[in-house]
Amino acid sequence: MDIEQLNKSQIILLTLLISFITSIATGIVTVTLMDQAPEGVSRTITHVVERTVEQVRPKETQVATVIKEVEVPVIVTEEELVLKAIDKVSPAVGLLRAESTSREAGVTLGTAWLADVAGHFMTAGSLVKDKGRYEVVMESGEIRLLTVTRFSAGGEVAVLSPKAGSVGETAEPSTSVVPLELGKSDTAVGQTVISFGATVRGNHRVAIGIVADLFAGTGSQTGSTTIISTNAASADNVGGPLVNISGQVIGLSLEPGVAVGKKVITSTIDSIN
Known part of the structure; x- marks a missing residue:
């Protein structure tokens, strides 16, 4: 070809x-x-070939992922705060009654509550007598044996101190019961408040209301606001604590519609310590 x-x-x-x-x-x-x-x-030639292939091969596309943290606010309703306050306060509130060895044994008088780690209780001065001996039945069924040792200047508040008890009864503070905490801020008109009263059934009566008015009482220091007008205070919770929605004590129920402010409570507690 x-x-x-x-x-x-x-x-x-x-x-x-x-x-x-x-x-x-x-x-x-x-x-x-x-x-x-x-x-x-052979090894050198193989290495050269591999490097050549790596340089020729197109790089994979890299996608950057950006993660942005977003803070989600936690909304707590007033109802949730009230329920939390009730759970916090209830264990320290008990039923006040006459000592079982007295002539008025078992007579229910009202409500008292644990005020400090030393085992002192607070109640309304109108419910007890000076040097009188009483019992407080706690929510857990524990019985505290107490004696009245102090009244506030105007007699609104009484302090009951622990005394030696018999078998099955105790005057010693229980480590499982936490004393109630006094409020750190001033009480204000319109503020939501909760009052507590103990019952013979071992539970509590709880009333929710507002502070309607604040004024100076006869037992107060000059210029100090010590009396609280509130619809939360009733005949069922006389002697019981009046607390804010944080579970802090701001007063003590004296009679329907009336509670004494925390300044009287504070000064009375200070006088025994």
């Missing part, structure tokens, strides 16, 4: 055929030489 008689298409096909045969021959020779080459040379 005379190559000069080939047309353009035939020349191209012939060129491709020769290139293909040459490539196959080159591959065969290369493989043969690699098999016969020393180990160091």
